[in-house]
Amino acid sequence: MSPVSRAQVEDFLFAEAALLDAWKLDEWLGLFEPGATSEVPTTDRPNADPESAQFYVADDYALIAARVKRLKSRHAHAENPHSRTRRLVTNVRVTQNGGDTVRADAAFLIYKIRDGNVDSFVGRYEHTLAVHGDTLKFRRRKAILELEVLRPGGRLSFIV
Amino acid sequence: MSVLTSPAAAGMASSAGRFVIEDWDNRVFRVNREAFRSEEVFQRERQRIWDHSWLYLGHESEVPKPNDFKARNLGGRPLIFTRDSLGRVRVYLNACPHRGTILCRETEGSARVYQCFYHAWTFANTGELVGIPDEAAYPPERSFVENNGLRSVPRMENHRGFVFISFDPHVGSLSDHLAEAADYIDLMADHAQGGLEVVPGTHLYGIRGNWKLAVENAMDGYHFSPTHVTFVEYLKSTGYVTSDEGGRAIAFRNGHSVLLFSGHGGRVGMQWEPRFGAEERVRTEANVKALAGRVGDARAKRISGTSRILFVFPNLILFDIEGLAARQLEPTAAGYTEVRAWELAPVGEDPAARALRIRVLGSFIGPGGLATPDDVEAYECIQRGVLATAGDSRPYVDWSDISRGMERESKGEPARSIDEAGLRSFWRHWNSIVEPVSR
Numbered sequence: 001m002s003p004v005s006r007a008q009v010e011d012f013l014f015a016e017a018a019l020l021d022a023w024k025l026d027e028w029l030g031l032f033e034p035g036a037t038s039e040v041p042t043t044d045r046p047n048a049d050p051e052s053a054q055f056y057v058a059d060d061y062a063l064i065a066a067r068v069k070r071l072k073s074r075h076a077h078a079e080n081p082h083s084r085t086r087r088l089v090t091n092v093r094v095t096q097n098g099g100d101t102v103r104a105d106a107a108f109l110i111y112k113i114r115d116g117n118v119d120s121f122v123g124r125y126e127h128t129l130a131v132h133g134d135t136l137k138f139r140r141r142k143a144i145l146e147l148e149v150l151r152p153g154g155r156l157s158f159i160v
Numbered sequence: 161m162s163v164l165t166s167p168a169a170a171g172m173a174s175s176a177g178r179f180v181i182e183d184w185d186n187r188v189f190r191v192n193r194e195a196f197r198s199e200e201v202f203q204r205e206r207q208r209i210w211d212h213s214w215l216y217l218g219h220e221s222e223v224p225k226p227n228d229f230k231a232r233n234l235g236g237r238p239l240i241f242t243r244d245s246l247g248r249v250r251v252y253l254n255a256c257p258h259r260g261t262i263l264c265r266e267t268e269g270s271a272r273v274y275q276c277f278y279h280a281w282t283f284a285n286t287g288e289l290v291g292i293p294d295e296a297a298y299p300p301e302r303s304f305v306e307n308n309g310l311r312s313v314p315r316m317e318n319h320r321g322f323v324f325i326s327f328d329p330h331v332g333s334l335s336d337h338l339a340e341a342a343d344y345i346d347l348m349a350d351h352a353q354g355g356l357e358v359v360p361g362t363h364l365y366g367i368r369g370n371w372k373l374a375v376e377n378a379m380d381g382y383h384f385s386p387t388h389v390t391f392v393e394y395l396k397s398t399g400y401v402t403s404d405e406g407g408r409a410i411a412f413r414n415g416h417s418v419l420l421f422s423g424h425g426g427r428v429g430m431q432w433e434p435r436f437g438a439e440e441r442v443r444t445e446a447n448v449k450a451l452a453g454r455v456g457d458a459r460a461k462r463i464s465g466t467s468r469i470l471f472v473f474p475n476l477i478l479f480d481i482e483g484l485a486a487r488q489l490e491p492t493a494a495g496y497t498e499v500r501a502w503e504l505a506p507v508g509e510d511p512a513a514r515a516l517r518i519r520v521l522g523s524f525i526g527p528g529g530l531a532t533p534d535d536v537e538a539y540e541c542i543q544r545g546v547l548a549t550a551g552d553s554r555p556y557v558d559w560s561d562i563s564r565g566m567e568r569e570s571k572g573e574p575a576r577s578i579d580e581a582g583l584r585s586f587w588r589h590w591n592s593i594v595e596p597v598s599r
Contacts, residue, residue, distance in 0.1 A: 042361040043364055051514070052359075052514060054521075073393075075389035077537045151365065
């Protein structure tokens with residue numbers, strides 16, 4: 001198996017960003033392999049372990065699916081109507097390239113626009129991607145915010 | 161207007177003022193929406209509540225070892241919360257006594273001394289000024305050094321690990337302030353023989369809403385079903401059942417109140433349910449048995465069998481639900497509030513139980529949970545919505561209704577958790593402080 005290139009990882013992350021900005025959440029869920037996890041640590045403990053620390057998001061696969069189901073409901077009041085979002089994903093690096101997984105890091109800047117406010121969420125991704133032939137899937141998706149505090153907009157009601 | 165503080169006296173007394181109308185003839189309670197909008201009201205709250213009441217600062221386990229510190233604003237004042245080199249919890253104003261520079265510019269860490277970067281004055285974490293560059297240029301008297309030590313907050317008391325401070329040196333005792341709420345803090349502290357500790361990882365977020373909306377939301381069982389439809393659907397999909405049956409709202413003195421839920425189920429280490437798994441069942445049975453041995457059957461049943469949300473006026477909400485959490489409110493403007501939330505857990509807890517506790521509570525609470533964002537949406541929508549009626553003098557129009565349950569109360573029936581008895585007690589106490597023209 002040839003090593004996964006940066007261009008392949010970029011294509012994957014850019015496609016993910018497009019799905020999220022379009023609120024195509026079922027398709028987004030399809031980017032995860034069963035058993036995958038998704039994490040957003042708190043801003044004061046960015047390197048913590050979700051087994052022993054409080055996180056903003058520490059979803060197992062069932063909870064990722066539950067989050068998608070919730071966000072598709074018109075009763076997900078925090079995102080009804082949906083925020084407009086635009087994600088800039090850049091500085092992509094393949095930091096480990098071994099066998100059936102790659103470790104991919106990237107920087108993100110997400111603008112979230114709603115109710116007259118433009119909130120920015122800046123941070124980095126530290127993903128572990130599973131290699132399935134020509135396609136990549138999330139095995140461990142991790143978004144680390146550089147913010148000190150979620151401020152001025154204080155809700156991760158959408159996917160960062 | 162008359163000032164009413166005890167729940168019994170408050171029972172049926174009517175009053176009408178600038179901010180609160182309580183009308184028992186018609187069983188109606190209203191709050192004027194200026195209370196959420198007005199910067200003048202916010203300034204009164206800062207001066208009369210935050211500068212004079214007891215305030216929740218943090219849990220002693222946040223600074224477990226000598227020299228540990230956390231820097232945190234409270235009532236708009238920057239503070240250093242530390243355990244000094246002798247092991248004593250201390251709270252200092254985070255401003256150099258020399259010129260007022262922020263002394264500690266880290267948010268947390270370990271420090272035996274604090275050195276101001278501006279002129280390099282150095283202070284021991286026990287408070288003494290221990291270093292002044294070119295000291296010979298200052299008066300030789302010992303009093304000069306003594307008068308320039310770290311400034312402590314005027315009052316600090318520790319209740320079962322929960323550290324409270326006051327900026328008013330003449331405030332009454334913390335136990336007088338906590339009144340009946342103290343016993344409910346104790347029910348939480350009694351969860352474990354070794355006490356509670358803060359779990360690493362703090363939820364830090366801002367909301368575009370008045371702090372009182374966050375108080376109302378926490379003590380309002382009525383919103384749970386409509387606001388949290390998607391969370392309840394998720395719970396049902398995991399086999400969890402919720403019910404309002406048997407839930408109670410209890411108002412205490414000094415604006416505190418508690419919601420009790422017995423039909424809520426599912427408390428890690430206390431009340432097992434299938435989604436927690438077989439191993440947790442064994443742990444829970446052993447834990448509850450040990451609890452009964454330690455505090456007696458009756459108290460063990462209160463601790464383990466009931467979920468509680470406790471509001472301690474003015475800035476602390478304690479959740480004793482699926483897991484344990486403390487939420488602190490720091491208003492920064494009439495329309496903006498910073499929230500800090502810590503998860504608490506028994507010291508020495510089994511790692512598997514700890515992981516389960518974190519997972520179960522995390523799915524619900526916090527800005528990335530499946531429920532809290534919808535609460536935030538409610539605060540923010542109210543903060544925007546109350547602009548609609550500003551200055552509208554027609555009767556009832558610029559007023560929010562908080563009458564739910566007065567009909568039941570007027571017949572002498574206990575308040576249900578979906579009633580607003582706790583909100584009314586909060587508003588009565590708030591109004592007794594904020595409404596008077598001068599104090």
